[in-house]
Amino acid sequence: MSKPVVDPTVSLDLGVDRSSPVPLYFQLSQQLEAAIERGALTPGSLLGNEIELAGRLGLSRPTVRQAIQSLVDKGLLVRRRGVGTQVVHSKVRRPLELSSLYDDLEAAGQRPATTVLVNTLVPAGAEAAAALGVAEGSDVHRVERLRFAHGEPIAYLCNFLPTGLLDLDTAQLEATGLYRLMRAAGVTLHSARQSIGARAATAAEAERLGEPEGAPLLTMERTTFDDTGRAVEFGAHTYRPARYSFDFQLLVRS
Amino acid sequence: MSKPVVDPTVSLDLGVDRSSPVPLYFQLSQQLEAAIERGALTPGSLLGNEIELAGRLGLSRPTVRQAIQSLVDKGLLVRRRGVGTQVVHSKVRRPLELSSLYDDLEAAGQRPATTVLVNTLVPAGAEAAAALGVAEGSDVHRVERLRFAHGEPIAYLCNFLPTGLLDLDTAQLEATGLYRLMRAAGVTLHSARQSIGARAATAAEAERLGEPEGAPLLTMERTTFDDTGRAVEFGAHTYRPARYSFDFQLLVRS
DNA sequence: TCAATGCGTATGTCCGGACAATCGAACCAG
DNA sequence: CTGGTTCGATTGTCCGGACATACGCATTGA
Numbered sequence: 161m162s163k164p165v166v167d168p169t170v171s172l173d174l175g176v177d178r179s180s181p182v183p184l185y186f187q188l189s190q191q192l193e194a195a196i197e198r199g200a201l202t203p204g205s206l207l208g209n210e211i212e213l214a215g216r217l218g219l220s221r222p223t224v225r226q227a228i229q230s231l232v233d234k235g236l237l238v239r240r241r242g243v244g245t246q247v248v249h250s251k252v253r254r255p256l257e258l259s260s261l262y263d264d265l266e267a268a269g270q271r272p273a274t275t276v277l278v279n280t281l282v283p284a285g286a287e288a289a290a291a292l293g294v295a296e297g298s299d300v301h302r303v304e305r306l307r308f309a310h311g312e313p314i315a316y317l318c319n320f321l322p323t324g325l326l327d328l329d330t331a332q333l334e335a336t337g338l339y340r341l342m343r344a345a346g347v348t349l350h351s352a353r354q355s356i357g358a359r360a361a362t363a364a365e366a367e368r369l370g371e372p373e374g375a376p377l378l379t380m381e382r383t384t385f386d387d388t389g390r391a392v393e394f395g396a397h398t399y400r401p402a403r404y405s406f407d408f409q410l411l412v413r414s
Numbered sequence: 415m416s417k418p419v420v421d422p423t424v425s426l427d428l429g430v431d432r433s434s435p436v437p438l439y440f441q442l443s444q445q446l447e448a449a450i451e452r453g454a455l456t457p458g459s460l461l462g463n464e465i466e467l468a469g470r471l472g473l474s475r476p477t478v479r480q481a482i483q484s485l486v487d488k489g490l491l492v493r494r495r496g497v498g499t500q501v502v503h504s505k506v507r508r509p510l511e512l513s514s515l516y517d518d519l520e521a522a523g524q525r526p527a528t529t530v531l532v533n534t535l536v537p538a539g540a541e542a543a544a545a546l547g548v549a550e551g552s553d554v555h556r557v558e559r560l561r562f563a564h565g566e567p568i569a570y571l572c573n574f575l576p577t578g579l580l581d582l583d584t585a586q587l588e589a590t591g592l593y594r595l596m597r598a599a600g601v602t603l604h605s606a607r608q609s610i611g612a613r614a615a616t617a618a619e620a621e622r623l624g625e626p627e628g629a630p631l632l633t634m635e636r637t638t639f640d641d642t643g644r645a646v647e648f649g650a651h652t653y654r655p656a657r658y659s660f661d662f663q664l665l666v667r668s
Numbered sequence: 669t670c671a672a673t674g675c676g677t678a679t680g681t682c683c684g685g686a687c688a689a690t691c692g693a694a695c696c697a698g
Numbered sequence: 699c700t701g702g703t704t705c706g707a708t709t710g711t712c713c714g715g716a717c718a719t720a721c722g723c724a725t726t727g728a
Binding site (some may be wrong): 183184185219220222226240241242243262384 | 678680681682683684689690691692
Binding site (some may be wrong): 438439473474475476477480494495497554562 | 710711712713714715719720721722
């Protein structure tokens with residue numbers, strides 16, 4: 161009896177374009193991911209061994225391994241020595257990434273809108289100065305925004321940014337998200353430190369978000385760093401818990 | 415003028431043990447990580463080119479690249495073509511992983527304690543059945559626990575587990591965390607889907623955690639999967655926000 | 669003075685091969 | 699029937715080399 165091994169070459173039309181500037185391993189990993197996504201590779205099915213796959217595609221084994229490994233890192237595949245590589249069952253689709261609330265809402269089909277409440281230079285307070293790594297009292301940008309979805313207020317966003325990084329245009333801030341502006345300004349985001357908590361709304365917070373005073377609020381503080389280690393943003397956000405929660409998937413680091 | 419490039423071979427005593435069963439690339443990456451951790455490799459410093467490093471250590475370039483790549487994936491290093499590999503400035507230390515509250519508290523120096531309130535088999539409700547992928551009404555384990563730190567209640571944990579996976583001993587549940595028990599039973603955790611939110615405490619919730627009714631609570635729901643895609647745990651937790659928040663770092667996927 | 673060009677250097681991609689470690693199943697012995 | 703052993707299959711690790719590509723800097727030219 162032969163095992164129910166999928167033959168990727170015939171069942172899905174795999175094949176690489178050597179004239180393309182896109183790396184071969186990336187072409188392959190994208191095709192495999194697409195095949196998984198559309199169900200051509202069913203969960204639990206084996207992927208056929210690497211050497212044979214490499215031979216069929218006219219690639220070397222390291223290239224095929226690199227493609228497979230990238231999908232393993234994404235959590236879509238699992239490798240087992242002596243067994244093979246198989247598609248993970250289900251549900252791992254969007255591992256946690258450094259996300260922008262604006263992009264999240266847009267991807268969810270909500271139509272995000274932003275009102276800029278404050279956009280000025282202020283002397284850095286103790287907390288913002290410590291987070292951004294600048295001297296207390298030195299100038300930093302302060303941006304306060306209200307984020308809406310379907311006309312309902314979702315979150316109040318208060319952010320601090322160091323000067324000289326990008327010019328914060330109020331119109332642009334209302335048209336898109338902060339992260340998109342930073343990327344467009346050539347800032348390469350690298351990592352962030354986040355803290356998610358909850359507390360009761362103060363009178364001012366409650367009024368901004370249209371909640372009663374003392375209502376529970378979901379809070380998030382975040383400091384974002386670029387790849388040189390510079391802090392490029394510090395934000396303290398409050399969310400209406402009935403309208404927003406932090407949903408994500410995460411993988412076990414191995 | 416020579417550039418201020420660190421010479422890893424002399425300044426840090428790098429060297430691999432070929433008789434060890436530990437993979438060479440792993441030995442190297444661990445040594446590099448340790449060097450970064452203790453400050454021997456200062457943030458921003460270059461790491462010297464791969465080929466030379468490989469030659470000095472008596473390794474091949476792919477092996478050295480594999481070691482470096484693993485640290486890049488961890489966010490400790492950044493590579494730039496034509497420039498070199500440099501140590502990231504600070505602060506990226508513990509990227510988000512699938513964590514156990516028990517382990518988190520223990521690592522933070524708090525002394526966690528657990529009281530098991532409920533540990534029985536119950537017919538699965540709609541929510542638990544959907545999360546675990548079992549038929550509604552079929553038997554599942556139900557575990558309710560109170561988690562303390564320094565004698566103060568921190569969280570109320572309600573978990574559902576499929577039967578036949580492991581035997582849930584109340585004494586063991588009070589001595590350690592659920593994840594540790596599952597790992598000990600041979601379950602290989604793979605991924606989880608989480609949702610973090612907030613809401614006002616009901617009378618029962620408030621009483622359990624020693625909070626006033628209506629107090630804001632931090633909530634987390636999580637479904638955990640093993641590497642075959644089976645759901646192995648579903649939990650609904652509530653935390654006292656004054657005592658606990660979700661802190662983590664995350665990297666930009668590239 | 670300033671912009672365009674060229675060059676060195678480092679990482680990015682890819683190849684082909686070799687051996688080791690591990691898993692699962694078939695096989696054999698008690 | 700049961701338990702241990704052997705063996706094939708598959709991934710894990712490692713090597714040595716080759717060429718492509720992008721960045722930074724110095725040089726050159728307008």
